[in-house]
Amino acid sequence: xxxxxxxxxxxxxxxxxxxxxxxxxxxxxxxxxxKCEQGGxxxxxxxxxxxxxxxxxxxxxxTVCHQFEGERGVYQYAVSYSDYQxxxxxxxxxxxxxxxASAGALNASKGRILxxxxxxxxxxxxxxxxxxxYPGKExxxxxxxQEKAFVVRARFxxxxxxxxxxxxxxxxxxxxxxxxxxxxxxxxxL
Numbered sequence: 001x002x003x004x005x006x007x008x009x010x011x012x013x014x015x016x017x018x019x020x021x022x023x024x025x026x027x028x029x030x031x032x033x034x035k036c037e038q039g040g041x042x043x044x045x046x047x048x049x050x051x052x053x054x055x056x057x058x059x060x061x062x063t064v065c066h067q068f069e070g071e072r073g074v075y076q077y078a079v080s081y082s083d084y085q086x087x088x089x090x091x092x093x094x095x096x097x098x099x100x101a102s103a104g105a106l107n108a109s110k111g112r113i114l115x116x117x118x119x120x121x122x123x124x125x126x127x128x129x130x131x132x133x134y135p136g137k138e139x140x141x142x143x144x145x146q147e148k149a150f151v152v153r154a155r156f157x158x159x160x161x162x163x164x165x166x167x168x169x170x171x172x173x174x175x176x177x178x179x180x181x182x183x184x185x186x187x188x189x190l
Contacts, residue, residue: 035190039066039081041164044186047072049079059100060088076169077183081162089161098137101156101163109152111143121157121164123189134159138184142172149173153180159189 031044036051047070054065067080089097099116106113119136136157143150149172157164166187168180 031186033186034068034079036066036068036079037190039164040159040162040190041079041081042188042190043079043166043183045070045072045077045183047077049077056082058082058084060084074171074174075179078167078169079165079187081164084161084163086161089158094135094158097158097163098135098156101165102137102139102154105139105152105154105156105165105167106141109141109143109150110145111141111150111152114140114142114151116140119155119157121159121187121189134189151175153184155184155187157187 031046033042033044034049035042049068049070052067052069054067055062056065061084063082063084065080065082067078069076069078071077092100102113102116115138117138119138121134121136123132123134124130125132134157136155138153138155141152141154143152150169151172152167152169153175154165154167157166164187166184168183170176170180
């Protein structure tokens with residue numbers, strides 16, 4: 001069974017790489033892999049991401065939020081991570097924490113939720129040939145800022161005591177659902 005899972009994982013990885021290369025060539029939007037060793041993640045983006053860090057007062061206490069943001073055309077891309085105290089994480093189940101992160105995105109956008117769904121982030125440990133999965137939520141939000149309507153698609157993942165967020169913002173009516181999904185799905189752990 002483990003060998004079958006490993007084979008399936010390898011096949012899906014190759015298909016994903018071929019799909020990303022095909023999409024780059026077909027759409028004409030070249031994406032590059034952005035790696036953050038300290039944050040332990042990588043993501044494919046068609047722009048340069050700039051890093052900022054900010055100490056924030058959260059329900060879980062003071063935490064540093066590491067943000068990586070960039071834009072290309074009408075799209076804005078962002079990835080962030082924050083490490084919370086393990087004592088805070090232990091107080092809640094993952095669903096509650098992820099819904100809290102989704103509510104935070106909703107409050108920041110001053111919009112309304114279009115959809116919420118469960119997602120899973122998978123990491124394959126080559127040395128032990130184990131697959132580990134981490135819980136996540138995908139949220140779609142519509143909002144308006146300075147009379148301009150926008151749509152946010154975001155994913156939140158809880159990996160131990162670290163919360164990752166991956167999001168893309170587009171003007172309403174100009175969403176490219178395939179491109180937005182490709183960006184969100186390209187996020188992986190190192």
